[in-house]
Amino acid sequence: MSTLAEAPRDQFQTDANRTATDDVRRLAVRRALSNYQTARNRTGATFTDWKSARSAAATIKHEAVNHLDKYLEEFERKFTARGGKVFWASNSEQARNYILELAAARGVRSIVKSKAMTGEEIHLNPALLAAGYGVVESDLGEYIQQLKGEAPYHFVFPCMHLRRDEISDLFEKELGTAKTDNPEELTMIARRVLRRAYIDADMGISGGNFIVADTGMVSITENEGNARLTVGIPKIHVALIGIEKVVPCLGDLALLLPMLATAGTGQHLTGYNSMYGGPRQPGETDGPEEFHVVLLDNHRTRLLADPEQRDALHCIRCGACLNVCPIFKNIGGHTYGTTYQGPIGSVITPHFRGLQDWKHLSGASSLCGACTETCPVGIDIHHHLLRNRRNAVQEKPAPSESLVWKMFAFLMRRPALYKFASRFAPLGSMLHPLIERTALDPVRAWTDTRDFPSAPLRSFRSQFKAHQAQKAAAISQKGGAK
Numbered sequence: 001m002s003t004l005a006e007a008p009r010d011q012f013q014t015d016a017n018r019t020a021t022d023d024v025r026r027l028a029v030r031r032a033l034s035n036y037q038t039a040r041n042r043t044g045a046t047f048t049d050w051k052s053a054r055s056a057a058a059t060i061k062h063e064a065v066n067h068l069d070k071y072l073e074e075f076e077r078k079f080t081a082r083g084g085k086v087f088w089a090s091n092s093e094q095a096r097n098y099i100l101e102l103a104a105a106r107g108v109r110s111i112v113k114s115k116a117m118t119g120e121e122i123h124l125n126p127a128l129l130a131a132g133y134g135v136v137e138s139d140l141g142e143y144i145q146q147l148k149g150e151a152p153y154h155f156v157f158p159c160m161h162l163r164r165d166e167i168s169d170l171f172e173k174e175l176g177t178a179k180t181d182n183p184e185e186l187t188m189i190a191r192r193v194l195r196r197a198y199i200d201a202d203m204g205i206s207g208g209n210f211i212v213a214d215t216g217m218v219s220i221t222e223n224e225g226n227a228r229l230t231v232g233i234p235k236i237h238v239a240l241i242g243i244e245k246v247v248p249c250l251g252d253l254a255l256l257l258p259m260l261a262t263a264g265t266g267q268h269l270t271g272y273n274s275m276y277g278g279p280r281q282p283g284e285t286d287g288p289e290e291f292h293v294v295l296l297d298n299h300r301t302r303l304l305a306d307p308e309q310r311d312a313l314h315c316i317r318c319g320a321c322l323n324v325c326p327i328f329k330n331i332g333g334h335t336y337g338t339t340y341q342g343p344i345g346s347v348i349t350p351h352f353r354g355l356q357d358w359k360h361l362s363g364a365s366s367l368c369g370a371c372t373e374t375c376p377v378g379i380d381i382h383h384h385l386l387r388n389r390r391n392a393v394q395e396k397p398a399p400s401e402s403l404v405w406k407m408f409a410f411l412m413r414r415p416a417l418y419k420f421a422s423r424f425a426p427l428g429s430m431l432h433p434l435i436e437r438t439a440l441d442p443v444r445a446w447t448d449t450r451d452f453p454s455a456p457l458r459s460f461r462s463q464f465k466a467h468q469a470q471k472a473a474a475i476s477q478k479g480g481a482k
Contacts (some may be wrong), residue, residue, distance in 0.1 A: 008337055009360040009429065015335040025161055028118070029332060032160045033323050039266025040320070046268070057259050060252045061314035063179040064213075064244075068304065071213035071246045072295065078216020082278035084291045092122035095294050098206070099124065100131055102292065106236055108133060108202040110344055112194075114220075114227035115139040116207030116297050117155050117317065118240045121339045121352075124205070136197040138226035140190050147174045153333040155340060156264050156319035161332060194226065204234040204288065208241035210441040211293070214249040216277060218293065221260060223271040231276060237288035239276070242296050244304075244313040254317065263376040265320035309384050312374075313345050314377045321371035321381055327364050336361060343371035347384040355392050362388035425455035 018023065047053050064071055069471070076086045089095035095118075103111070111133050113119065125146075128135045137146045141158035145151065147170055152158035164181045171177045177189050206227050210219040218239050220227045231237050247256065251272075261267040280287035304310055322328045322342030333341040338349045338358070346361035362385045371381040393401075411418050429452070437445070443452070 001449050008357050011337050012360055015337070016331045019332045020330050025332065026330060027044050028163060029161055030304055030329055032157065033329060036266055036323050040262065040323075041266075043262045043266050043268055047262070053255065053259060054100070054376055054378050057255055057376055058311075058314060060247060060256065061316075061377050064247050065304065065310060065313045068243060068246065071248055074213040074242060075216050075246060078214070079278060079293060080230055081216065082281065084216070084278035084293060087292065087294045089294050089296050091298050095122050095240060095296050095298070096124060096127045098292075098294055099240075100127060102236070102238065103128070103131075103133060103203055106202065106290075108236065109246070110134040110136075110200050111198070111203045111205060112136050112138050112197045112201035112230050112234065113142075113205040114207070114222070114230040115142050115158075116205060116240050117152075117339055118242055119205065120151060121298065122239070122240075122296070136194065136201075138194050138197065138230050139222075140224060140226075141188065143190055143194065144170065149173075151334065151339075153341075154319060154322055155317060156322075158325070175212055183386075198229045198233045201230075201234045202228040203236040203238065204240045205240065205380050206230055208239050208245055209260065210253060211241055211246045212250050212253070212275075215275075217250070218276045219253060219257075220274050220276070221257065221270045221272070222274075223265070223267075225272050228272060228274055231288065232286050235288055236290045236292070237276075237279075238292045238294060240294045240296060242298075243300055244315070251313075257368060259376045260318050262336060263316075263320040263374070268303055272395075286429070299352045303348065306351070309347070309351070311379050312344070312381075314379055315344050315348070316377060318376060320374045320376060324374045325372040326366050326368065326370075331364075343381045343385065344375075344379070347379075347388065350388050350392070355388070356396055359388060359392035362386075362392070418459065422459050422461070425459070426457055429453075429455040 080087060087095075087098050089098060102108075111128060113125070113135055115137075116124075119125065119268065124243060125135050125137075136141045139158070141160075144159045145153070148159075148235055164183065165179075166185065168179045168181060171186065171189050172179055175189060175193065177246060180186060181418055185338065206220060206384050208218045209221045211217070212219060218233070220239075222228075223477045247253070257273055258269055261270045264270075276291065279289055279291040300313065303313055319342070321344050322333070325342050328342045336342070336345055336349075338345055338361070340348060343365065346364060349361055350358040365382065365385045367382050367385065369382045372379065372383070411421060433452075449457070
């Protein structure tokens with residue numbers, strides 16, 4: 001990956017150029033996504049009516065997002081009634097500080113953490129490590145990425161780009177274990193380390209797939225059981241959750257959990273689906289003594305205020321749009337340089353982190369619409385990418401680009417002038433090789449990776465005129481012969 005000192009657009013271009021030519025890595029990613037697609041198609045076919053299920057899921061999220069204040073306040077009342085604590089974090093700094101202050105006040109020494117993309121979003125691990133706390137990721141993929149010192153490659157499959165031999169080499173280097181290419185043995189190596197981490201941890205941190213308003217509960221979905229241990233063993237638990245994850249009632253999960261599993265991993269249902277309603281109650285034998293929920297805004301209300309693109313908050317983080325995206329398949333997750341990769345990340349990141357700095361992500365799309373088609377909650381993703389492009393130009397027009405389009409519009413509105421100008425197209429095609437990839441090349445950014453198309457020696461207009469003349473002559477000759 002490029003250095004963080006680079007501007008986001010420069011970093012993206014540098015990494016895209018590098019990863020797009022890494023055939024070995026691209027093959028590994030494509031193979032993994034091909035296996036996913038097979039499982040997804042097989043499981044999706046078991047729904048009686050997938051289209052209606054998508055519509056129903058979208059309706060649930062529409063209701064929740066458009067009445068966010070009502071349902072979040074209801075969740076807080078129900079959750080705190082059982083001894084839980086809720087903190088409303090407006091931004092990353094507030095969320096980090098709350099967790100750091102809580103850890104300091106309780107004398108925490110070590111922390112175990114299950115997968116939480118919100119933690120990646122607010123850069124929680126670096127803050128905890130800088131404050132002297134030991135932090136161990138308990139999800140296997142996240143743990144591998146932590147050992148590598150890298151961010152997750154994909155927000156559902158964090159280390160999907162790595163081969164087994166690479167993981168084995170990593171474990172040998174970092175953990176001193178013997179080499180093996182057996183997946184079960186690799187898993188058991190990580191398990192032995194992580195089991196100790198659960199026992200030693202004073203605090204557990206997780207995310208949350210959904211928060212249920214009418215019961216005041218946090219729903220966590222996983223396949224490894226690590227989140228259950230992260231919640232159940234340490235004395236203190238913190239769930240860091242985006243405010244858009246709320247749903248009105250428990251019954252909504254009867255649809256959303258199977259939809260999340262099918263779209264995310266191709267399963268009928270994920271291995272572990274747990275509901276947490278607060279700290280350990282009298283008479284209960286396990287669970288945390290303190291349970292804190294940090295509700296993270298971090299510019300989500302900025303997106304909520306945009307009625308045209310508000311439905312991007314419906315996202316349930318299944319990762320399906322990444323899995324079908326031709327751009328993601330070629331450039332990979334790290335190239336995006338942000339927490340949320342792929343099409344949905346390209347939609348929401350400019351809202352979360354600044355449109356002008358991150359507008360290039362919305363341009364990194366084929367606009368094929370596969371993301372919109374596969375989304376289980378029906379988000380209009382590819383049109384949102386276009387809207388981001390439009391908004392970026394309206395907010396800060398590029399003078400040179402604006403001039404080019406004005407000239408183009410002027411020319412296209414005047415057929416006679418267009419006809420005259422088209423005669424010089426072959427000349428431009430012949431001259432371009434002389435200035436290609438120089439400072440004088442007006443389309444240098446395009447021709448750096450493409451060949452400039454050659455103009456035909458004869459325009460369509462002249463060819464059609466000649467064709468019509470030949471046709472008329474033939475008709476005339478046929479008439480004369482009679």
